[in-house]
Amino acid sequence: xxxxxxxICAICATIRLLGLWAFPSIGNLLDKSVEFSTPVTSYRSxxxxxxxxxxxxxxxxxxxxxxxxxxxxxxxxLLQALQGIPIAYHDYLFILFDCLILLQFVKLTEQVKRQxxxxxxxxxxxxxxxxxxxxxxxxxxxxxxxxxxxxxCIINAVVQAINGNIPITAMFISLSGxxxxxxxxxxxxxxxxxxLNSSNPQKVNNTIxxxxxxxxxxxxxxxxxxxxxxxxxNFLRANYMVLLNFExxxxxxxxxxxxxxxxxxxxxxxxxxxxxLFLLSFVIPLAIRFCAQPFCASITIxxxxxxxxxxxxxxxxxxxxxxxxxxxxxxxxxxxxxxxxLLFIHGIMLSPIFYHLWIGSGSGNSNFFYAVSLVNALAxxxxxxxxxxAMLRHEYDxxxxxxxxxxxxx
Amino acid sequence: MGLxxxxxxxxxxxxxxxxxxxxxxxxxxxxxxxxxxMIAIIPMDGQYRRTYISENALMPSQAYSYFRESEWxxxxxxxxxxxxxxxxxxTAQERNxxxxxxxxxxxxxxxxxxxxxxxxxxxxxLHTPRGDGTEAIVLSIPWYNGDGEFNVGGAALGIGLLxxxxxxxxxxxxxxxxxxxxPRDSLRAWVEAYHTSLDLTGGSIEAAxxxxxxxxxxxxxxxxxxxxxxxxxxxNLDLLNVAIKITQHEGMKVSLNGQPKDTIDxxxxxxRLRTMLLxxxxxxxxxxxxxxxxxxxxxxxxxxxTLKACGDEGNIDITxxxxxxxxxxxxxxxxxxKFHQSFFFYLILAPKNFVSISSYLPSAVxxxxxxxxxxxxxxVNTPFGSPIFFNKESLVSLVILSITLVASxxxxxxxxxxxxxxxxxxxxxxxxxxPFLIKKPLSFFIEPLTYRIRVFGYLYMSLALTSLLVxxxxxxxxxxxxxxxxxxxxxxxxxxxxNKSTALKNMLCITLSNPFISILIISNIVxxxxxxxxxxxxxxxAWKDLSCWTWFVICIGWFPAWLLITMSTVRSSRVNTVNTSxxxx
Numbered sequence: 001x002x003x004x005x006x007x008i009c010a011i012c013a014t015i016r017l018l019g020l021w022a023f024p025s026i027g028n029l030l031d032k033s034v035e036f037s038t039p040v041t042s043y044r045s046x047x048x049x050x051x052x053x054x055x056x057x058x059x060x061x062x063x064x065x066x067x068x069x070x071x072x073x074x075x076x077x078l079l080q081a082l083q084g085i086p087i088a089y090h091d092y093l094f095i096l097f098d099c100l101i102l103l104q105f106v107k108l109t110e111q112v113k114r115q116x117x118x119x120x121x122x123x124x125x126x127x128x129x130x131x132x133x134x135x136x137x138x139x140x141x142x143x144x145x146x147x148x149x150x151x152x153c154i155i156n157a158v159v160q161a162i163n164g165n166i167p168i169t170a171m172f173i174s175l176s177g178x179x180x181x182x183x184x185x186x187x188x189x190x191x192x193x194x195x196l197n198s199s200n201p202q203k204v205n206n207t208i209x210x211x212x213x214x215x216x217x218x219x220x221x222x223x224x225x226x227x228x229x230x231x232x233x234n235f236l237r238a239n240y241m242v243l244l245n246f247e248x249x250x251x252x253x254x255x256x257x258x259x260x261x262x263x264x265x266x267x268x269x270x271x272x273x274x275x276x277l278f279l280l281s282f283v284i285p286l287a288i289r290f291c292a293q294p295f296c297a298s299i300t301i302x303x304x305x306x307x308x309x310x311x312x313x314x315x316x317x318x319x320x321x322x323x324x325x326x327x328x329x330x331x332x333x334x335x336x337x338x339x340x341x342l343l344f345i346h347g348i349m350l351s352p353i354f355y356h357l358w359i360g361s362g363s364g365n366s367n368f369f370y371a372v373s374l375v376n377a378l379a380x381x382x383x384x385x386x387x388x389x390a391m392l393r394h395e396y397d398x399x400x401x402x403x404x405x406x407x408x409x410x
Numbered sequence: 411m412g413l414x415x416x417x418x419x420x421x422x423x424x425x426x427x428x429x430x431x432x433x434x435x436x437x438x439x440x441x442x443x444x445x446x447x448m449i450a451i452i453p454m455d456g457q458y459r460r461t462y463i464s465e466n467a468l469m470p471s472q473a474y475s476y477f478r479e480s481e482w483x484x485x486x487x488x489x490x491x492x493x494x495x496x497x498x499x500x501t502a503q504e505r506n507x508x509x510x511x512x513x514x515x516x517x518x519x520x521x522x523x524x525x526x527x528x529x530x531x532x533x534x535x536l537h538t539p540r541g542d543g544t545e546a547i548v549l550s551i552p553w554y555n556g557d558g559e560f561n562v563g564g565a566a567l568g569i570g571l572l573x574x575x576x577x578x579x580x581x582x583x584x585x586x587x588x589x590x591x592x593p594r595d596s597l598r599a600w601v602e603a604y605h606t607s608l609d610l611t612g613g614s615i616e617a618a619x620x621x622x623x624x625x626x627x628x629x630x631x632x633x634x635x636x637x638x639x640x641x642x643x644x645x646n647l648d649l650l651n652v653a654i655k656i657t658q659h660e661g662m663k664v665s666l667n668g669q670p671k672d673t674i675d676x677x678x679x680x681x682r683l684r685t686m687l688l689x690x691x692x693x694x695x696x697x698x699x700x701x702x703x704x705x706x707x708x709x710x711x712x713x714x715x716t717l718k719a720c721g722d723e724g725n726i727d728i729t730x731x732x733x734x735x736x737x738x739x740x741x742x743x744x745x746x747x748k749f750h751q752s753f754f755f756y757l758i759l760a761p762k763n764f765v766s767i768s769s770y771l772p773s774a775v776x777x778x779x780x781x782x783x784x785x786x787x788x789x790v791n792t793p794f795g796s797p798i799f800f801n802k803e804s805l806v807s808l809v810i811l812s813i814t815l816v817a818s819x820x821x822x823x824x825x826x827x828x829x830x831x832x833x834x835x836x837x838x839x840x841x842x843x844x845p846f847l848i849k850k851p852l853s854f855f856i857e858p859l860t861y862r863i864r865v866f867g868y869l870y871m872s873l874a875l876t877s878l879l880v881x882x883x884x885x886x887x888x889x890x891x892x893x894x895x896x897x898x899x900x901x902x903x904x905x906x907x908x909n910k911s912t913a914l915k916n917m918l919c920i921t922l923s924n925p926f927i928s929i930l931i932i933s934n935i936v937x938x939x940x941x942x943x944x945x946x947x948x949x950x951x952a953w954k955d956l957s958c959w960t961w962f963v964i965c966i967g968w969f970p971a972w973l974l975i976t977m978s979t980v981r982s983s984r985v986n987t988v989n990t991s992x993x994x995x
Contacts, residue, residue: 345873350877361643363754363755
């Protein structure tokens, strides 16, 4: 069975359009569910930002109070780009972006197959197909969550890094950081990826170029935003400080929110610091340890960011799971595949139920829902540790899988 | 770390893991037994707890109750008037108008909620002289109770109580009185309308007391209290405790789950076990069997109980019974917050004994683990070499699972539009015969596939039970036990090839674990109210009238798993059992 990129795109678009057509209200429903929407990524808040900015006119007027109201959490350039598209077409815009992500997956697979013999047996269409039929990415697309734009930037950055194209990589990674801050940390594994694949053998030179380009693009994006926003810096606070400080305390699938409830007021600064450091502290070590396997390291770090970020949604997971297809060649090393998969399935099945018990019927409480958040985190943590183990074994066995040798993990 | 390493090495050296994996079916059966034992020991001394009032503000029976003999004549007067309605066959509309005028006499704001399908409901609001009127307590009195008897005593008592309440300035919550035609659909329709469309409302309802006194006698014998809500919801244990405590304080005996009078006073292991099991039964079939009125309030964060006066002889008079709602209202009136202190998940063993969720949930979790273990067993212990989870058979099974899911959903919808239980049972008996009838296997239906289908069948059952067990423990527990026979099924060609006795045993297990057949059997055994095929009509009317999900849980949670297991017993084409251990890639 072979799928061309056109076929996969067609499958992807058909499934999504069918979903739209068969359940017209599913978008709103998912957008209200805690699993697919957070205040910083949901379509509700995006629409609110657009409507609030536009009023009755056709363009957003970024007056001084626009970002001060605590409602808008999307960067000015994204809003600027979206204002021209009538709301009725937004559904199709998100489907289009899903297809673009798919095409990048196909491209990515072709490239990694060419460059690393480890991936030679992966069918070119597999990761893309996983993305197309994965219910999580499907529902995320239908819920019109704005993570899709971030994801598109991330995959573009990875593809370009494997191409060894430094300026474009820097542009996309800056763009993804500009949209939702944390993906900027992917620059660390991408440095290694570029060094591995660039035609220029001078590693230091490449690294410095990538960093400088990234700083340049970030500065450029922020400066443009500053200008668009009527020479006002307040968009920085509304977009990024909200994430760093976890300013909107609402339940979500992540591990942050529980510690920011009123009961722990005294410790909130401490928790902010701890979670921030926690998120940061594993990125650089992972990038350094796996500098020889930068592509796998990027995937692992992306998973780590999703696990520890303040406002994760299932759309992030759906995107990340498609990347896991690249681990198929060394899947034999993973020991808890079935366990972590079952854990994850239980987590996502129980989370709406426990949320209902807490918010809906009132017979449960926040502990119920946080317990499910922890189950989810445990599932992702198990997958991550499995991936890291597989990468270590792959290195140990000299890049030719040898499943006969048994090694103890402890 | 060193210790762990040693342990790990030792485990590997002794080969414990493969040995353990070989014994999985036994482990699972053992777990099932443990789960049953865990439930059975709950009523033993030392395992359960005495009830207590958790919310200090409630203070049940701390204030003196004044609803005494002075009110008796008033209640009697209303009762004789209401009896006239019944004797003269007055229409519901005229009766509502007449009662409305009585309520208006002492300053109640009234309104009639008109509903074409579920009949009219009269309700009135006594606005609180104190407080901001954002909260309310409901006194609901269905004109006809669950048995279809005219609720003459209850109606007279309700009007008398409200007249008495209206002369009192202590209320800090609005008091709402509701006269629905029946305690089922019409009360449910009113509750829904109250939260969506009614104009005259009195704030969020904190608690609802349903009164059922279907006799014109002045005296009663004892009181039955009903508390099971729909979809596994229970009222906060504080409210139930308050109701029980007050009833006993007024000198009446309390019967739970409809136990007859002569068993009320029994104390000991077996009476407690009996009360607990009856509670599980009633909660499983809540909404399916006759309702008492408290069920109608489920799903809106309203704590509700039903007080039913039983017997028309005895030394308790109607005003004593009236003092129970009075004192409950006084207690709830004291609340400053919503009910949140006490338990929402519990099992009652006796009026004064209970266990909370932490005591009984583990056994339900274990039942869910049992199915997960069988799923693992079907994955690991196959004659086809080392298990690879992600392969073609898995994909095919997944597709089959999706198809059965859609089919089950369609079946559930179809049955709602055409409720024909005989056809349903016949159809299912036919399904159980299919493994017998198919002699020649289809070419794609190879033997490894049957194992993989079993993996998904048990896994699905386990998932369904896990998701259900916190929402509706009794239903999850019942489903887990009733579908246990399906784990004893053997795939057709494992070891004993086409053995007649194996096939017969398979068919018996499959028949017993069929959701519809086993529900039919169990409802006829445990519940005298649900005779013959009543349970299916009950399930459908519970969905239509009360939006109770039990029917869908059975159809979508249980039936697909059963279909998969049945499918796995169908004769399959054989493949070589030689270890074709094809590694991934």
